[in-house]
Amino acid sequence: MHRLPLTLFLALVMALHTIDGSAASNPQSFSIDVPPGKWKTVRLQNLPKDVLVALAVKSDGPLTVGFLDVSDHKQFPRIAHPLFWGQLESKLGFSVTIQQQGDYYVVLDNREGTIRRQVSLTAQATLGGPATQALLNAQLQKVELQLQGLVQKLNQTFVFDPVPIQVKTCDRQQPFERGSGLTLCLQYARQLMQAFQDKTQASDALVYSMFQEMAQLFQSQWGLESSDPSTMLDELTTVLMLTFRLDANVRAYSQTLINQPTLTASLGETFNDPLHPLTVERAQRVLKWATDPTLVHQWQAQLVPHMQTTMLQHLKDHPQPWSDQSLVEMELSSRIHSPPVIPREKKRETRA
Numbered sequence: 001m002h003r004l005p006l007t008l009f010l011a012l013v014m015a016l017h018t019i020d021g022s023a024a025s026n027p028q029s030f031s032i033d034v035p036p037g038k039w040k041t042v043r044l045q046n047l048p049k050d051v052l053v054a055l056a057v058k059s060d061g062p063l064t065v066g067f068l069d070v071s072d073h074k075q076f077p078r079i080a081h082p083l084f085w086g087q088l089e090s091k092l093g094f095s096v097t098i099q100q101q102g103d104y105y106v107v108l109d110n111r112e113g114t115i116r117r118q119v120s121l122t123a124q125a126t127l128g129g130p131a132t133q134a135l136l137n138a139q140l141q142k143v144e145l146q147l148q149g150l151v152q153k154l155n156q157t158f159v160f161d162p163v164p165i166q167v168k169t170c171d172r173q174q175p176f177e178r179g180s181g182l183t184l185c186l187q188y189a190r191q192l193m194q195a196f197q198d199k200t201q202a203s204d205a206l207v208y209s210m211f212q213e214m215a216q217l218f219q220s221q222w223g224l225e226s227s228d229p230s231t232m233l234d235e236l237t238t239v240l241m242l243t244f245r246l247d248a249n250v251r252a253y254s255q256t257l258i259n260q261p262t263l264t265a266s267l268g269e270t271f272n273d274p275l276h277p278l279t280v281e282r283a284q285r286v287l288k289w290a291t292d293p294t295l296v297h298q299w300q301a302q303l304v305p306h307m308q309t310t311m312l313q314h315l316k317d318h319p320q321p322w323s324d325q326s327l328v329e330m331e332l333s334s335r336i337h338s339p340p341v342i343p344r345e346k347k348r349e350t351r352a
Contacts, residue, residue: 027124034063034110034117041073042106042121047098050134054095055106056122063088063117066107067096073105140167140186147184147210154214157243157311158303160221175209175276182213188271195267196256204253207246209276212237216275222306230274234282238289239299243322250290257283296322304331 034040047053057065067084068076079085083096083104098104110117147165155162163181170177170185177183188209192202215237218224226232241250257264257278267277278286289295304312304327312332315323 027122030121030123032108032119032121034108034113034119036113036115037111039077039107039109039111041068041076041108042123044104044106044123044125047101047104047125048127048134049098049101051098051125051127052095053098053104054124054126055093057088057092057106057108058120059088059090060118061090061115062113063119064107064109064112065092065094066109067094068105068107069100070103070105073107076107077109077111143167150210151214154240155308157308158218159306159308160218163217173271175271175273176213178213182217184210188276191267191270195263201252201256204249204256205277207249208237208241208253208278211241211246212275215240218306222302224302231285233275234278234286235289235295236299238286239296239303242290242296243303247290251287254278254283254287254290258287293321297324300324300327304328307331309335 028044030042032040032042044053053067055067057063065084065086065088066079066082068079068082072079072082084094086092086094096104106121106123108117108119108121144165144167147167151162151165154160166177166181166183167189168183168186170183170187173187174185175188176185189202189206192205193199196202196205212233215233218240219229219233219236224232224236238250241247258280261280264277264280264283268279300323304324307315309332312328312335315328316325316332319325
């Protein structure tokens with residue numbers, strides 16, 4: 001079984017951490033040595049449309065400073081439309097509003113100089129409201145596509161009726177909106193980043209939450225019953241993550257909550273959700289399951305009937321440490337006469 005890529009969760013928590021209402025990037029500083037009769041450039045990569053770039057330049061003597069787009073940079077020094085061009089004696093500050101997304105270049109021109117110049121350059125990009133929203137929307141669309149890709153990978157393994165996934169700011173403080181589809185609320189992802197103060201830990205928390213939502217979908221569509229549905233849901237979530245080789249992530253997440261009980265209490269008070277985040281007691285159970293090498297194997301009787309035929313064939317040809325060959329072969333044999341049942345769509349309920 002291939003390990004699912006988690007870069008999209010890291011990208012999401014980082015994007016939400018760095019982009020907010022009127023976001024300003026961290027200043028970037030450069031030290032440049034410009035020989036006499038020469039010129040040098042500093043490239044500012046992939047600046048978004050409508051961003052305001054503020055630049056501060058200091059030099060130990062006269063210098064010409066320019067700000068160019070890709071076209072003018074390619075034909076420098078024969079420039080046609082510099083976005084800025086000016087003379088510096090010792091200090092110079094200016095700003096430019098970017099009209100088209102792309103790379104831009106700060107030119108430090110010492111061609112007329114006879115003395116080597118030591119230059120320090122500081123650049124900071126600031127987004128206004130509309131530009132910030134446009135950039136955030138573009139990133140969220142990308143994340144939604146990646147989350148749909150996650151669902152598709154799960155659907156390559158298990159038979160279930162997928163649901164559309166959205167990422168947006170919800171009307172109230174909650175981790176997810178659940179209905180005919182699944183909506184990840186931005187408030188939850190942002191709060192995870194603020195609470196954990198570590199992008200990897202926040203990503204692990206978000207991964208577990210997403211898998212728990214999918215486990216709840218499976219529990220509902222497959223009709224899995226238990227005298228303790230909420231505990232069963234936690235166990236199924238853990239099983240799914242171990243199946244996709246995310247054991248390190250589930251162990252790290254549960255251990256973090258055990259070590260920091262005030263953290264899970266604070267998040268629980270903020271969102272008042274029965275599933276997210278794990279309580280300390282639930283995290284202790286999850287950690288115990290995650291370190292049990294027999295756990296996934298114990299679940300095969302419940303999972304195999306809901307596996308895609310192609311996955312069963314793969315497991316038959318390439319057994320896993322947790323797979324049960326007799327169950328796999330029995331299920332494959334039964335499907336020669338009847339295909340697997342496609343689950344009927346039903347309203348999802350949050351289990352407390």
